[in-house]
Amino acid sequence: QNQIVTAAHQVSDQQSRVRPIQTGDPYVLPPAIMNTLPSRQESQSSWQERVTLVPSTLKKMLMQSYGGLSSSLVRSLLSAARLTPDQPAETLNQADWDRLFEVWQRWLLCLEKGEFFPGWAEGGYTVLDWEGIAPVADIHALLNQYYSRELNLQQFDRIQNQIRQKLRGVLDKLRQKASTFERRLDQSAQADQQRQQADLLMAYSYQWQPGVTQLTVDDFETGEPITLAIDPDKTAIQQAQRLYKQHQKLKRAKDAVMPLLAEVQAELTYLEQVEAALSQIPTYDEPADLEALNDIRNELIQQGYMTSPDYRPSERKASDEGFRQLQTPDGLPVLVGRNNRQNDLLISTVATDYDLWFHTQEIPGSHVLLRLEAGQVPSDRDLHYVADLAAYFSRARQADQVPVIYTQPRHVYKPKGARPGMVIYKHETVIWGQPRRIERQADNANPLELAQT
Known part of the structure; x- marks a missing residue:
């Protein structure tokens, strides 16, 4: 029918008077080149x-x-x-x-x-x-690699911006909610003080006289004189009853707020762990970066923080390909999780009883696994290097010294119903990591390249 069915790029007549291209328009051949064409015969x-x-x-x-x-x-x-x-x-x-x-x-x-x-x-x-x-031998492979990277880079930037915006919005709301709960708890802390004042008013009610606005009595615990304010329209007993009611109200508020605050703090801890994982993938350098970013997005979809109409859950088998793979100064292999999915896999699937598991103490960051053979004992130099890596791949990257714990994988547990990446541990040893030592290596080369297998 000589009609344009669709076009990858629409060109309106305002953009080009020579050849507009829009869906439904009649197809017209490109105009002939009017200028002189280059020729090798021209002097x-x-x-x-x-x-x-x-x-x-x-x-x-x-x-x-x-x-x-x-x-x-x-x-x-x-x-x-x-x-x-x-x-x-x-x-x-x-x-x-x-x-x-x-x-x-x-x-x-x-x-x-x-x-x-x-x-x-x-x-x-x-x-x-x-x-x-x-030089490249095959131009087809060159074009495939170049445009695959360009497409991956565009997808990486789009997904990264989506995750950052979502995390920023949710974290801001959670921090405001936590602040509100903490203020209510501070108010509830006055409950015991009001009960003590009510007890004193009841004990010394015989000293009350009509019209008084305050009553000075001896404190039960310290014996020191304490002055209690009294509403002139109320008796000492009525004032005490009022304080008892306020005490009960504040106590109920405390009992109600504490579990809510604990729930918000647990959610904050989880999302800050996700945020730390995202910060470790600032730019696209290789396909594994896009894969790690997709894992983070899929996790947030599964947890209900994001939605995607084209999302399809998939179960990928664990492999060493997705982890950051490094080597200690003495040549021992080290695996670093890029996100919560990989962090969970390090413990549940990859780790053996001979390995050592590292993590920053009470600070969101990557799980790090030092691979060891049966009977193999790492040197102090290797332990400190892995501790530096754990500190480097955490939210404390800019600190001078960071507490890092390590223990055997069998002492690391994932509680029932815990969110991705969340674990508890025991029998840990604390060691100080210095992320700046890893950062200084980046002055001359990528720190990952310095120890890459």
Whole structure:
């Protein structure tokens, strides 16, 4: 029917008067290129005369003089000739023009012979021999790898922003709720004081006289004189009864608020653990980063904090591929969980009785597993290195010293009904980790690369 069914990119007539493209419009062939096409047979004098006909910047001159050129191609040609796109034509000497024409001819020869040189270039990929940093044999593999990374990067940024916004909103509400409960508990702390005052008023009620506004009596516990305020419209016994009622009210409020506060604090602890895991994946560097981020999102969906119409629960088997894999100075393998799912897997599936489990003490962070063989004893240097890693992959990364505990995996338990990543432990040993030691290694290299297996 010669009609556009759909288009990946809609172009309105306001955007292009030459060729608007919109769903439902009649399909029209691209307009013919009106400008002169580049030719390897054209002499340098003719080429240079054409380019310099209307003096401007080099990029504009080349693109206005010839058809079929893209901005990125022109920038690449100028860069290869050691020139800049915004450089005015009058600043070039003949040696500059000779150099630019030589690059121009090299490009046309590649087109003519169909000889291209795929490889990685600064900021992306190239098929031109002067741009490549690392050559690649298969251009299809190059394009697949490049665009897979670009798509993963876009997906990573989108999911990361979604999780950050959700966590920020939920954590702010929980912290406000916890603050409210704590204020109510502070008020409830006055309950015992009011009961003591009521007891004193009842004991010394015989001293009360009509119209008095205060009564000074001896405290039962200290024997020191204490002055009690009295409503002039009430007797001492009526004032005591009023204080008893307030005491009961505050006591009931305390009993009701304490479990609510404990529940909010437990939820805060869990979400701060999730937030700590998210902070350990600030940028996309490899597919494992996107996988770890998807695990965090899926966990939040399962816990009811996020929704997604395309979410499908999946049970992936544990493998060492997703964990951060490091080595101690003495060559012992170390696994670091990237999120709560991996943290749980380290204990439930991966760890053996010979390993050692590390975690920052009372601070959200990654679970770290030092792998050991039967009878193998780690050196103090290795223990301190793993403690540094546990501190580095925690919310206390910026601290100078961080308390870290370690114990055997059989002493780490997950309570029934506990949220992902939440465990209790016993028979632990405390060791001080210094995350800055790991951070200092990053001055010259990625700390993960320094010990990567």
